[in-house]
Amino acid sequence: MIRVAQFAVLVVLLGTTSIVSVQSAPATPDQPFTVEYYYKAKWGYADEFLQLFKKNHYPVLKKQQEMGRIVKVWMDQPRYHATEDGRWDYRVTIVFKSAAVANEPFDEAAMQRQLYPDQQTFKREEQRRFEILLAHWDLPVKPVDIEAK
Numbered sequence: 001m002i003r004v005a006q007f008a009v010l011v012v013l014l015g016t017t018s019i020v021s022v023q024s025a026p027a028t029p030d031q032p033f034t035v036e037y038y039y040k041a042k043w044g045y046a047d048e049f050l051q052l053f054k055k056n057h058y059p060v061l062k063k064q065q066e067m068g069r070i071v072k073v074w075m076d077q078p079r080y081h082a083t084e085d086g087r088w089d090y091r092v093t094i095v096f097k098s099a100a101v102a103n104e105p106f107d108e109a110a111m112q113r114q115l116y117p118d119q120q121t122f123k124r125e126e127q128r129r130f131e132i133l134l135a136h137w138d139l140p141v142k143p144v145d146i147e148a149k
Contacts, residue, residue: 029100030098031099033140034140035102035141036138036141037138038088038137039089042132056116056129061094070094070097072093074093076091
């Protein structure tokens with residue numbers, strides 16, 4: 001019963017986060033839009049996840065950066081460990097050119113077919129990358145001017 005209640009709270013919070021994210025979109029259409037992508041792998045599989053990410057997903061992001069859709073992309077990992085419920089292994093931060101660019105339809109599959117002609121291997125490796133994840137979440141963030149009065 002507690003798990004059901006926890007799940008219900010999570011659904012409500014995720015829905016609220018989505019509403020807040022939309023409401024806190026940049027006021028200026030040309031302002032960069034930043035999203036943090038968190039990945040939590042099964043214990044002992046973080047290195048495999050990183051290897052597959054670097055092989056199959058990072059080149060897609062770099063190609064979008066070359067196109068001007070993405071301004072900057074980088075990855076962080078925690079220096080120390082956290083509690084299991086708050087643990088994440090990698091955070092990928094992507095700064096998009098704008099919120100509009102980040103949310104407009106984009107045919108990433110066409111780019112993947114171009115970059116990876118062996119689609120059978122690509123799809124198998126991408127499936128494996130997500131099989132070893134325990135959790136993944138996306139968090140749009142905005143800067144806060146703490147010097148403002």
